[in-house]
Amino acid sequence: MRIMGFDPGLALLGYAVLDVRSPHEQSLMDCGVVQTSGGLPLPRRLGQISAAVAELMEAYRPEAVAVEELFFNKNVKTALTVGHARGALLSAVIRYTDAIYEYTPLQVKQAVTGYGRADKHQVQQMVKTLLCLKAVPRPDDAADAVAVALCHAQTAWQAAAFKIR
Numbered sequence: 001m002r003i004m005g006f007d008p009g010l011a012l013l014g015y016a017v018l019d020v021r022s023p024h025e026q027s028l029m030d031c032g033v034v035q036t037s038g039g040l041p042l043p044r045r046l047g048q049i050s051a052a053v054a055e056l057m058e059a060y061r062p063e064a065v066a067v068e069e070l071f072f073n074k075n076v077k078t079a080l081t082v083g084h085a086r087g088a089l090l091s092a093v094i095r096y097t098d099a100i101y102e103y104t105p106l107q108v109k110q111a112v113t114g115y116g117r118a119d120k121h122q123v124q125q126m127v128k129t130l131l132c133l134k135a136v137p138r139p140d141d142a143a144d145a146v147a148v149a150l151c152h153a154q155t156a157w158q159a160a161a162f163k164i165r
Helices: 042-060 076-093 105-113 120-130 140-161
Strands: 002-007 012-022 025-035 064-068 100-103
Touching: 002 042, 002 140, 012 042, 012 140, 025 042, 025 140, 042 076, 064 076, 064 140, 100 105, 100 140, 105 120, 105 140, 120 140
Parallel strands: 002 064, 064 100
Antiparallel strands: 002 012, 012 025
């Protein structure tokens, strides 16, 4: 199964492409970020995100897409801009697949590290370990997207194992 993971953001939107053959056989095909310029108007930046995500979907043709849910913090303006970026991302993804799964930051941490309150460094080290990588993916937004994809890989295998046949 090919999974694309996304860590939404307006300035940097992380993405990852994971090939999963079994719960213990996973490989990272690609990861990186879609970057938009702060000097551009918001609609233009959202258009760039939508176009870039559409290109990624076309290039990799994932069977499932995992997206981190919006984590509301005290900065309302940041939450709104990330919400806009999520909307642009989801509107591009839905043109290619209905198989969209959303996970909270707590769910991602729990799936990747076994502890829902793990810090960023612990998550990154587990991403590196689980995928037998030489280094943690950079920038952080790309590593976060890999963690989101790994979360879905874990969840999908567990759901399949308990499915009534």
